[in-house]
Amino acid sequence: MVTQGERQDYKWRPNDYSSTTLARYDQEAEHWYRAFKNAERKNKPADHKGDLNTLGLLISLIISLITLIILLVVQLVKWLRS
Structure with a gap:
C-alpha cells in the first residue's frame, strides 16, 4: 500500500x-x-425536426402555387368562352 x-x-x-x-x-x-x-x-444525434418543417413548408408552397396556376387557367378559359 x-x-x-x-x-x-x-x-x-x-x-x-x-x-x-x-x-x-x-x-x-x-x-x-x-x-x-x-x-x-x-x-x-442530429435533430431533423427543423429540416422536416422547412421541407413541409416548401412542399406546401409548391402545391399552393400549382393550385393557383390551375385555377387561373380555368378562370381564363371560362372568360374566353363567354
Missing part, C-alpha cells in the same frame, strides 16, 4: 495546496470539462 509520504514523491502530480498547483488543477479541470462538452456536442 502506498503511504502519504510516497505519494508526495510523485513529481508528475504535486499534492501540495500551493496556489500554483491549485491554479494548474483548475486549468486542467477546465480543459477536460471543455473536451467532454465538445465530444458530447459532436456525438449528439
Whole structure:
C-alpha cells in the first residue's frame, strides 16, 4: 500500500495546496470539462425536426402555387368562352 509520504514523491502530480498547483488543477479541470462538452456536442444525434418543417413548408408552397396556376387557367378559359 502506498503511504502519504510516497505519494508526495510523485513529481508528475504535486499534492501540495500551493496556489500554483491549485491554479494548474483548475486549468486542467477546465480543459477536460471543455473536451467532454465538445465530444458530447459532436456525438449528439442530429435533430431533423427543423429540416422536416422547412421541407413541409416548401412542399406546401409548391402545391399552393400549382393550385393557383390551375385555377387561373380555368378562370381564363371560362372568360374566353363567354
